[in-house]
Amino acid sequence: MKVNKAEIIISAVxxxxxxxxxxxxIALAGRSNVGKSSFINxxxxxKNLARTSxxxxxxxxxxxxxxxxxxxxxxxxxxxxxKVSKKEREKWGKMxxxxxxxxxxxxxxxxxxxIRHKPTEDDxxxxxxxxxxxxxxxxxxxxxxxxxxxxKGAHLTRVINTLxxxxxxxxxxxxxxxxxxxxxxxxxxxxxxxx
Ligand code: GTP
Ligand code: MG
Numbered sequence: 106m107k108v109n110k111a112e113i114i115i116s117a118v119x120x121x122x123x124x125x126x127x128x129x130x131i132a133l134a135g136r137s138n139v140g141k142s143s144f145i146n147x148x149x150x151x152k153n154l155a156r157t158s159x160x161x162x163x164x165x166x167x168x169x170x171x172x173x174x175x176x177x178x179x180x181x182x183x184x185x186x187x188k189v190s191k192k193e194r195e196k197w198g199k200m201x202x203x204x205x206x207x208x209x210x211x212x213x214x215x216x217x218x219x220i221r222h223k224p225t226e227d228d229x230x231x232x233x234x235x236x237x238x239x240x241x242x243x244x245x246x247x248x249x250x251x252x253x254x255x256x257k258g259a260h261l262t263r264v265i266n267t268l269x270x271x272x273x274x275x276x277x278x279x280x281x282x283x284x285x286x287x288x289x290x291x292x293x294x295x296x297x298x299x300x
Pocket of ligand 2 (some may be wrong): 141142143156157163164180181
């Protein structure tokens with residue numbers, strides 16, 4: 106897909122702010138600082154459309170980006186950042202539950218994991234949470250540029266096994282640094298938004 110238009114529509118904190126035009130939606134999910142916003146930027150060839158940071162906790166709201174007036178990317182705050190207060194964690198949980206359990210236009214969630222590391226308990230929980238709501242999942246193993254090429258297979262297998270991924274689900278190794286995996290992701294997205 107050639108991206109002609111990519112614009113933020115709204116940073117939402119509750120359901121009444123979500124766009125209601127019925128366009129299909131693709132949400133991100135993953136640990137804080139794993140590279141969700143960078144993933145969006147790389148796909149769109151936009152350096153800083155989705156704000157990124159080397160410090161965890163950059164994205165705090167549900168950010169809706171319209172892409173070619175065809176679908177939305179929804180960037181979400183990450184989980185698993187230890188320095189977050191109990192109150193903030195609860196707020197996050199409520200916002201995510203409200204979004205993922207009710208959003209009818211959500212076609213697939215892109216669960217971003219770090220290819221260098223074994224998925225965390227939170228990653229496993231997120232994967233199971235999406236399965237529970239029957240939301241299709243695309244798993245991305247990002248930061249591929251950070252491991253030696255000959256370790257790729259073993260690291261992917263570890264992600265697949267730790268998440269106990271359904272054999273029907275797709276996993277794509279990716280790097281927001283080099284753009285590796287980008288074509289495979291667009292191919293996947295094209296199938297989804299054409300439906
Ligand atoms: P929150 O909004 O805090 O949940 O984080 P996020 O998941 O949106 O992460 P973000 O995209 O802000 O990236 C976090 C850090 O990881 C930044 O310093 C990025 O430059 C870096 N990063 C993201 N993806 C990659 C990648 O594929 N390779 C490398 N080397 N660095 C990456
Ligand atoms: Mg972010």
